[in-house]
């Protein structure tokens with residue numbers, strides 16, 4: 001894949017190599033999506049044990065697609081040959097775009113962007129998959145704020161069509177145009193959105209998810225009944241508690257805290273039960289236990 005985009009200033013911006021930082025739920029899924037998009041992908045993880053796990057995960061996922069006859073075995077093999085997992089940040093040096101998908105914490109992300117800025121070639125686009133954090137504050141941690149924006153994928157990234165392209169006031173039009181073309185090349189539907197907490201989807205979704213927890217705390221109905229009601233009554237693919245578990249309760253808590261910091265809306269004050277579950281290390285599906293139990 002060789003994506004060429006001409007921006008308003010007729011500068012040619014090319015994306016061939018994608019770097020990804022973070023190997024959690026989203027980083028690993030973004031790796032799969034970008035590999036299937038035809039790009040050369042290097043994923044950075046802090047732990048050396050991740051390489052093997054990631055490679056196996058990817059092979060399993062591609063095998064399932066081959067079985068369902070939506071991917072040819074030869075294409076799967078070719079995609080895997082374009083994939084590399086590393087613990088060395090310097091392996092991202094020549095990436096045309098780096099997508100950060102680490103823990104939802106502003107200071108940690110700012111430090112990472114500073115590091116990437118000092119390391120990557122001068123025209124590398126640096127993007128964050130943050131769910132709510134102010135992208136401008138991440139951008140100004142670098143000396144290239146015009147090349148920094150948000151690329152917000154949805155979970156599960158392989159299936160969800162939407163990608164919010166978040167545009168802080170510091171970003172250049174050419175960066176946004178390049179990113180929109182890149183996202184489109186992945187078979188996703190980009191929506192350009194202002195750099196406001198929660199962007200579109202989480203700003204609307206999280207007050208609802210939080211209200212479901214308060215409803216549970218008031219004993220209005222059981223968790224299962226609330227989930228089933230939203231599926232059968234509103235056509236949700238899954239109820240609020242299953243969705244919170246899928247997103248991750250630590251990430252959900254961070255999202256609500258950021259939304260509340262910016263909006264001060266009572267609907268975004270995190271429900272106490274959410275805090276308690278996170279404190280107990282019950283982080284949702286990824287820790288096999290959250291609102292629901294997912295077995296060993």
Ligand SMILES: NC(=O)c1ccc[n+]([C@@H]2O[C@H](COP(=O)([O-])OP(=O)(O)OC[C@H]3O[C@@H](n4cnc5c(N)ncnc54)[C@H](O)[C@@H]3O)[C@@H](O)[C@H]2O)c1
Pocket residue numbers: 022023024025026027046101102103104105108129130131132152153154155246247248251286
């Ligand atoms: N889970 C979702 O539904 C979802 C959807 C869209 C966007 N996001 C965003 O994607 C990002 C990652 O979320 P996730 O769900 O993949 O989380 P996760 O908990 O599955 O993974 C977090 C990753 O961050 C790494 N990490 C933790 N602390 C770190 C540190 N100090 N320095 C560097 N790396 C560190 C972990 O090793 C792990 O690889 C977050 O910004 C989140 O808001 C999440």
